[in-house]
Amino acid sequence: MNVKIVEHTPNPERVIASAAKLCYSPTDIDSLLQKQTPDNVEKFLKMLVEMGHESPIEHVSFTFAVEGVSRSLSHQLVRHRIASYSQQSQRYVRLNQFKYIIPPEIAKDSYLKNVYIQHMINSQRTYDELVYGLIASGRSEKEAIEDARYAFPNACETRIMFTMNARVLMNFFKHRCCNRAQWEIKALADEMLKLVKEIAPMIFNYAGPSCLCGICPESKMTCGKINEVKELYG
Structure with a gap:
């Protein structure tokens, strides 16, 4: 599996902090942007997370390029519908020796x-x-x-590019970083989380499976490893 971010919103944390600050400030936009120092951005993002104000993080998006994954994975991936996808076509590409x-x-x-x-x-x-x-x-x-x-079987290897905003990504990580997620898409989600944390660590500081910030939503189907999960994603 090869996963990379090919593009993303520049200065993502500053963009989110500015958009959120706008909701609560009488200041004009130019003045508001000038006040967004690194310290101010960090303080405001922490407050944003505590408040649960999620809509501003939709202003930031990430475009991923993924190779070496199966059609089985891509069928699961596109269930996350608020995203844009481009996948290698089997209608136009003749596979003289397909990989799997x-x-x-x-x-x-x-x-x-x-x-x-x-x-x-x-x-x-x-x-x-x-x-x-x-x-x-x-x-x-x-x-x-x-x-x-x-x-062709679901094992057939495919290539796909997709774009998700940060709020969709947070939801994606909640579901797909979970131990009960299918192994291949969990591996993809874990790698994606590592990459976005390098770019926007404050935004994705608490990203990961749902149990990181509460009880396991799987009820009787829980993996029973909540402490190990919290330590891993800590």
């Missing part, structure tokens, strides 16, 4: 791993045969790969 993700629990068992890999080989063979057959029947290459792609 092997789940760790399968990878550590040699027999299961071999079964899994053989299925991937068979999937590629089926795809190729469908493409050749459809082209031979008079379909264009685009039309052929558009139908042949149905043979």
